[in-house]
Amino acid sequence: MTRWPLPEPMRAALDEALRAQGEDEVPIGAVIVKDGEVIAAAHNQPRGQCDPTAHAEILAIRAAAKALRQERLDGCDLWVSLEPCAMCAGAIVHARIARVYYAAPDAKGGAVEHGARVFDQPTCLHRPEVYSGIGEDEAANMLRTFFRERR
Numbered sequence: 001m002t003r004w005p006l007p008e009p010m011r012a013a014l015d016e017a018l019r020a021q022g023e024d025e026v027p028i029g030a031v032i033v034k035d036g037e038v039i040a041a042a043h044n045q046p047r048g049q050c051d052p053t054a055h056a057e058i059l060a061i062r063a064a065a066k067a068l069r070q071e072r073l074d075g076c077d078l079w080v081s082l083e084p085c086a087m088c089a090g091a092i093v094h095a096r097i098a099r100v101y102y103a104a105p106d107a108k109g110g111a112v113e114h115g116a117r118v119f120d121q122p123t124c125l126h127r128p129e130v131y132s133g134i135g136e137d138e139a140a141n142m143l144r145t146f147f148r149e150r151r
Helices: 008-022 056-068 086-095 136-150
Strands: 029-034 037-043 076-082 099-104 129-132
Touching: 008 029, 008 037, 008 056, 008 076, 008 099, 008 136, 029 056, 037 056, 056 076, 056 086, 076 086, 076 136, 099 136
Parallel strands: 076 099, 099 129
Antiparallel strands: 029 037, 029 076
8 A cells, every 4th residue: 555645734743743742741733724834833731731721723723823813714724633622623613724634533532523523513603624534543653652651
């Protein structure tokens, strides 16, 4: 089976996940792209910031909003190494992110194609396009290794 190189934004998200791992955080990374350019990058930091909302997606959304000087991220794409949780999916909706690309699915905590399926709810105000499985093996292996080393 031929493996294609990962798109640069997903490579950047996985690099952010490695940064999280180096800080003893769950290895999840995210980047936000506008017009083909990365405008924000972040990794999980709940432990380091003593903030349960400091998920990679939330931190990237905050940084992108500051970079664009607006709360709506119209035309922006989010690339993240793990399927977003319900909190992050809600933030994606409110930010009006156009497309979400994620690497590994999260059957327990994910809320895009698992669990709450936030974007599929009739009350959802905005539905981004969703693309999954891009870099899935690398992201899943990173997470498995991280948790195996802590058990």
